[in-house]
């Protein structure tokens with residue numbers, strides 16, 4: 594068997610982050626070294642608790658969870674309660690976490706792991722505050738990292754403003770640091786994730802598995818589907834974040850093009866926009882691989898197969914609710 598790819602998942606659960614976590618923790622080609630949390634969809638207290646609840650539900654016991662940055666680098670936080678609810682993970686009853694976050698700060702955990710472990714890939718599915726902070730505090734990690742896979746940005750339309758996608762808009766200064774860092778970046782934008790739709794057929798497949806983890810995912814997606822319908826008019830919700838994990842697991846799942854990407858940090862209407870120089874007109878050296886097309890059928894095969902592989906959870910999911 595091939596050597597497992599060591600990864601760190603930096604996230605802000607978040608319904609689709611929960612799916613990314615479940616995929617990252619379980620896929621046989623990956624070794625998840627740590628889950629680090631950041632403010633984004635909700636406060637960092639809530640996203641950390643949500644990560645721990647998901648770990649409890651899925652019996653992910655060996656992977657440390659570390660709490661990270663509570664605020665964007667220079668701006669006010671603007672959470673996404675309209676999409677993810679007041680808890681950040683509204684919908685299903687969440688189990689009380691059976692463990693706590695480690696005492697180390699997420700930024701220190703990222704720095705220490707990258708310094709001590711060769712060829713780590715950092716997967717970021719929330720705002721890039723932790724990642725930028727780690728790079729700024731310890732720039733030597735840049736040459737040690739194998740790469741950064743991030744869900745964020747858009748080539749065209751944004752979702753939180755007409756120009757910007759949520760993760761980048763939440764902390765554009767952090768995103769600019771990451772894109773300018775020189776580290777190999779794989780950007781999974783909205784153009785890709787809007788192809789990963791949890792359609793009724795997908796939901797039926799998940800439900801028919803008759804297992805607790807896929808059933809929990811269905812409850813998450815029911816809530817997510819309702820908010821996506823209300824806010825964006827989508828018929829089915831896009832599961833953004835697991836696309837970034839899937840891109841690493843199966844490199845041919847998403848078409849990629851190399852290009853220069855700048856992050857707008859000043860625009861009146863365009864703050865947080867990822868300016869993707871598709872035609873190379875700026876004459877700048879490419880700093881990212883940007884995803885375009887997704888093989889949605891293969892994506893769902895991968896995700897459903899992985900979710901189905903979770904053991905049944907013993908004691909009463911939903912018995913001890915946190916909300």
Ligand code: BDR
Nearest residue numbers: 607609610718759760833
């Ligand atoms: C991104 O924003 C968040 O609400 C989701 O978790 C995802 O990471 C999509 O724009």
Ligand code: CA
Nearest residue numbers: 607610718719
């Ligand atoms: Ca997210």
